[in-house]
Amino acid sequence: MALDRRMLDELGIENVEELFSDIPGEVRIDDIPLPKGKSEIEVVRQVQAMLAENLTADVAPSFLGGGYYHHFIPSAVNTIISRSEFITSYTPYQAEISQGMLQSLFEYQSYIAELTAMDAANSSNYDWSTALGEAATMCHRILPKRTFLVPEAMSWDKRSVLKNYVSGAKLNVVEYSYDPFTGELDLDSVREKMTEDVCGIYAEVPNLFGIIDSQAPKLKQEFPNIPLVVGVNPLSLALVKPPGEYGADIVIGEGQPLGLPMNVGGPSLGIFACRMEHVRKMPGRLIGMTRDQDGRRAFCMTLQTREQHIRRSKATSNICTNEALLAVAVSAYLGMTGSKGLRSVARINLKKAAELMERVAEIDGYDSPVFSGAHFNEFVVKAPLRPEKLNKLLLRHGIIGGLPLQKHVPRLVDHMLLTATEMTSDDDVDRLVTALREVAQ
């Protein structure tokens, strides 16, 4: 990238260095200690070769889930989000020239509102865990108390992110436990932890154990004045009662199962929806329907006075860059599946997991499923050896094993989460069963 001599001449300078004369000598550097640039051929070869050391779920049967899933993604999703006009645009500050992105994001908000049965959704948070952090501080804004109740059956990642997000508002995070037989939340434990100081309750459906928790709807019945946050796998909502129908104030979740690649964990998409009455306390960008000067339907960003670029230190959140393009991908995916297709994907997931559960139960040494609750697309198994070790052995069979749970719930020694999706073939299951049998011996 050579400098354009004509511009230097017009500015009347000899050397571009003159434009840096305002940088004091004591902080100047001569160069960046990195190798010289490379051609496109070299870069593509080098990066491809490096990434080839990753094992993919396209090649190896995978039974790993726990928030990120190997799902089928119609090719058209990528076609749509690869449109230059979408991918190379910025946040749609100038609404008149950005209607395409604005309408797409409005449609995304609409899809999430339908799925969750909530009034409004923002146009994305970073991921599920950060959505949880923002939901907790939003509860504190709705009900200014300082204890946030969370399930013991929750991923370690989320707990750690939550702790950081509530540290500013100085909230205490208190855990309630689960029923050791059903794996569902233990309502008695919630009652025990309930105090005058609680600003919100968080529950997951399906929960960390893959269980469609039939106790969750009882939370609002029992504690009608405490804001209820429900975390979801949005795919399950094709079949499962949406949180909006059992009193949730805020619904969050991970959008990845809706047509997004796993991407080694990111980018993914934080879902965030709420009831209309709370919308002004919400974090993140909102797109509203409006009209132009000539009365035509139009879309623009709205309620920006909640946001950091206007409200600065008093904003509801610091979020600026979000996951907008992935929100468009989710809309495109849901556009293609529609109600019928989404229900069929969810059904297949549920059925495959049930089949896998039965097959694993037949193997000596494995307790499957550990919990009696109804499962969506994953379930807990107790293995005859440490799951981390088991996974290394499975890897030798070319199989990606399940998620070890002890790190997330310390009392679940030797427990792991096995997952099936529409990508899990009968052959995959046979291979896993054979390998599990072999490594148990």
Added chain:
Amino acid sequence: MSYRQARYDEPLIFELKGENDFCLMSEDDVKIPEGMERTDLCLPDIPEMDVVRHYTNLSQMNFGVDNGMYPLGSCTMKYNPKYADKLSSLPTVASVHPCQDEDSIQGALRLMRELEKSLCAISYMDAVTLQPAAGAHGEFTGMLIAKAYHEDREDPRSEVIVPDSAHGTNPASAAMAGFTVIEIPSGPDGCVDLEALKAALSERTAAVMVTNPNTLGLFEKDITKLAEMVHSVGALLYYDGANLNAIMGMTAPGIMDFDIVHFNLHKTFATPHGGGGPGAGPVGVKQFLEPYLPVPRIVSEEGKYRLDYDRFDTIGKVRSMFGNFAVLVRAYSYILAQGGDGLKEVSQKAVLNSNYLKSKVVPTYEMPFAQLRKHEFVVSAKKLAKEKGVHATDIAKALLDRGFMSPTIYFPSLVEEALMIEPTESESKETLDRYAQALLDIANADPAEVKKAPISTSISRVDEVYAAKELILSWRMYQRKAGLK
């Protein structure tokens, strides 16, 4: 060049009708526990081709860097090389689960470790975390690190100082981490006012957040003195990397004695903005702050990479998994392609373009503060507003009619009728000349005509007040308002 954007009356996808042809149909009967069944699901069922047409039409009513010059100040809307798109969507990225055994993700771990090292080399910092998902998220992470550091020294501190020219995310991030934010005014030269800083600094100060060059495009010339003052009260100096594109290879936050820095990979390192995201906001620190970085850390032992969670002083996690990995792949590829020499040239060209464009539009547009600028500059349309009633927002809309994205407007707020222009290194002299001409034409145009703009975009001026008043945020809210449901 005349410009006309597509203008379709594209219905909402919820208003489309048709037959669903999704290919995974299964009528398997499954059992959902009683009371947990969903009774209705109202998503539109339409054929794939109609979905593709719908979004293709919508895309034609949008505008990106690939359409035309996009000089949004502080946003660094440079060209996004397409090899990065290709590499970031390889199956070896897309179909890899973050919780796979370390042995099966060696490529990903290696790429991340190499990217950390590259960012250290560019910034002259000692250690980097790639976990934050965006710039503001990096700021929040940096503030958590500052808090942990002071608490560890049993010297907890409650205040963070930011200049009034800072991005809104700075005060918002500091507040989210629990700090009281103190905003200090800029001096008469547009730089941090050292007297005001001195008055604000105390043993309560945890950190001072500085953007350098600042949002006016000015290099903080007293940076060495400023760093000394901040450190002399035991506070940390935070670098907002939004404007890093101006200084690569010329200076570096580490050399300027910053303790914490965030990078906006979606700005400086050419990853596309996707209509608002995803981005990535890695954070770099000096050695003494390395123990506080989020986990896991990637360590290499005997040529193998491993994840290390076992770190006593870590702040924990700021998002799930490792960060926005696919974005990291893009940035890594871009850095490889540019190399150290290329990145330095990027900054030189960005600064040259900015100063050249500035020279073309001043004095028609007024230039507050000193003349030399870095990668961006802020001019004021105050005179135009006063004499002709043409405001910054009118100029922005008139630029759209000419096929250009507008600058950032009304920011920073210390400049009246501000137009904040960042051309980036990607634009040629010819394009810069056209942009300058457009700005001059608008200044000379009939104000009544300018006020009518835009007329070439898919809609005319949008009614933001109506949007806030009606508050229609979803299809179901729309149906309710329209009496359809």
